[in-house]
Amino acid sequence: MDGRPLARGVESRQRFSRIFSLGDRKNPSSWTPGIVLGINDPELPISIAPFSSRRNSSSIPANISISTRGNFCFPFDTPDTWTSMEGLVLPPSLAESDSGTFSEGEEVLLVSWQSLHHDIKLNDKNLEPSIVVLVDSPQLVKNQGLLIDAIDTIRTKFPSSLIWTPGIAGPDNCALLTWMGIDLFDLSRSRSASAIGVLLSTLGPREIDYTVSESSDMDAQCAEWKRSISATRAAIREGSLRELAEMQSTSSSKSVEHLRLHDLKMRELGGGRSGLSRVLGNSATLRCNSFTSRSDALIQDWHNRVSNFHTPPNHQTNVLLLLPCSAMKPYRLSQSHQRFAKSINTRGVHEVIVTAPLGLVPRELEDIWPAGNYDIPVTGDWDKDEIYIIKNMVKKISNRTNYSRIINHSGIKIEIEGIDIKDTRKGLSAGCSESLSNLSIEIDNAILDFNIPKMKESLHRLEKLKSLSRFQHGCDLWLNDTSVEGRPPIFTIKNNGIQLAQWNPRSARFAFSKSCLPILDKYGTLSRVYLRNDHIWKGDLFSTNVESIEGDIRRGDEVLVYQNNLLIGSARADAPGWEWPNGPGRLGRAQHRL
């Protein structure tokens, strides 16, 4: 029942979704997300439907065969067929029992909620099937949260396998399932829709429109699939799959339920584990146009880290200044913030911008993902949820930082016991001369009341970069004894004339020099990647040369590379932490070699 493994690479990725290229990586002939065709299904192009399946149930347990529709396995000479025995499976509600038999197969692994609980073979580190099939998907979707848990378990255990959840996908939820980590779908729901004369469209099932002679035949159903898969692949490439998944989910209450539960689960995990990115550059866009987008792990991660962990620059711990956000990012380039700046006659107050859905964006973090990239619809009003989030975050960061005073120019009423709060808006607009005058007066009062010293711009920049480093890397010790040079917005960080890093707001990251690596190593600043001892490191980082990792790697992270316990270089993570060390394709791009 074994066979040749599927050759696959990753063309693009976002969180748990990937576009796998199948076959010869120089000339792939198909991609995922894609469709597994059944024997009675219409012929679809290989580019959309890379596999076909056949089931033999003449005896129990049945066998399932999956065939490649192209030459996807090295040396790419013929199509391949993998066959597995289904096993005898109990439904999810009886998973406390291990009665039955588990599936048998090498390249096609069939799993169920029951086998995820009881099959010890699944713990085998060397198990790397080409395709994993979740056979009780139709039952799992009916039990709240089980599908999410099952997919997450399979996805992270078998990062390079393609996952198929038979019987539940359609053009109306393929983006959502892809968002959760599913790669393969089938036409079963479309077949059912066709049978009853309903069109399963990308926006959900609906009656056909007779005025334009619409059809519900399988050709029409497949056209919807093609649209949906193309849109999903395009969204992964441009990093907007979340929006598409949210949009699709509204066609079904169950889909909304799955998205919410998935968000909830991801929020409880670390950033790397939940697939978050740390650095995407300023060309990426995060469109938060729906209420649901607030539940995304990315947003919740920001709330958590700003509220509970972020520490302001060391010279800005006495006075918190709350400012309203602007449509332009970074805020400092907007006209409104340039006007505010004229009223802020000190570098010694901690400027924090009040916004939605991120809640608060400290000035020193305004360039980084996602603060420098988000976009929201602006109505001029805050809703109750936004106000609750903002107040809660202000309360947490204030109590933790022990600000003595808050100058509130945000327009949102803030009250925190034990902290002196000065409202400079008093119901006026943020940019009117009276409120700006109030702001200026309160800043001057704070300078006097707290004896805030004047600070050199270079030191101010260094402290801001230290604060930024603490937020991004959890540590700023590598910045000790350094100086900041250069013309804004690009800064060069040096130590005794040796360049350690550069800060460029366009890439929104510290670009570390080779000289900095031993310092970063000394202070344990970055996540670590350990290469196999017998490997000669020439190219990038792949599962074939990575032995293990240490730390919570987010996509875009700079990581230190070790071999035989020696630091040998650095790389930038293409893949988030959950894909390391066994994920498909390039995990990291080599940066420096020592």
Add this chain to the structure above:
Amino acid sequence: MASTSGLLGDGKKAKKIHHLIKAPENTPFSVSRRESWDADKPAVVYITPENLPDGTPCTAATVILRTKGCVWWWKSGCTFCGYFNDVRDDVTSANLFAQWEEAKRQTKDFAGCTMIKVYTSGTFFEDREIPVDFQEAILVETHERGMHLVVEAQAQLCYPDKLAWLAEKHPGCTVALGLEAYDDVVLRFHVNKGFSVKQWHKAVDLLRENNLRVKTYLIFKPPFMSEGDALNLTTKWVKQVAPHSDEVSINPMNIQRGTIVDRLFRNREFRPPWLWSLVDMIQNTHEEISKLECRTIVHPTAGGRIRGAHNCGSCDEDIVAAIERYSVSSNLDEFSDIDCECKRVWKSEIENDSMLPTILGSGVERRVSRVDTVRAP
């Protein structure tokens, strides 16, 4: 299989299916329900039209006695069997005689009945379940009155001595064996039947040796099986068991309280079969069976109801009636005029089950709006 230690395992020792089957029997509700029964009253008595072994139409009395239940249940039990709800642990011979008298009272001493089915929620001639004096009294009385008797038994309890005794007391009576599936894997895993196909064959041979008639029960759609697989397999099994049986009775799964199937049903992990599947099975076995001296009976208990075999709700009554008529007439014309829009939904479900590796089936709600049947699950 090993103890719980898979990717999601919590290290606790896994249970066997046997434990899950037995669990509801011991609930306070179940115990109090069992103790509430009047041991002098039978569970059910009713009269139905039937056919005698020679095909002559007749009237049959069915008497379901309240007994101690089935020895297999005492040890383990079948996944779908809810008879434990209807038994009492302390039923005596005197109680059974009282029940028999009550049955006679309710039927005016079986007036007009030439056939009688005496069901005991177990094996009629198993001495641990039914006192021998009562067994003998029923066998003799029904024989002396010229009534054709049908009793039920488990295959592994058909001992040579006992069958010879049975044949002596009531020659030519029918023994109904609950085979359920002509497949050892299904018997063991899906049904937890307690005997094998080989044991059933042995029992059939013994019954034949004693000139007793064989009625074989098959279950349509046991738990842990898709509709598509159930249709394909049961169609095959009917053809396989018919040559060995005088009658094959196919029982579509219905949901009995407190059973494993009930638990799955409440978790929306099991749907009783489509009535269309039963029609399809009958149509696909009719030709082959009609060449044999074997009658096919399909009686959809709770047919058309949500806990029994059902369709969309609008066509159920007509189809149940047609199936019932077929069981008496053995005429396929009973189905010639029936159709419904839901047949296409059923057909696509069967097709999906046959093609996809969805072992437990891909069935969806049948009684929601047309568009909602295909809404994203």
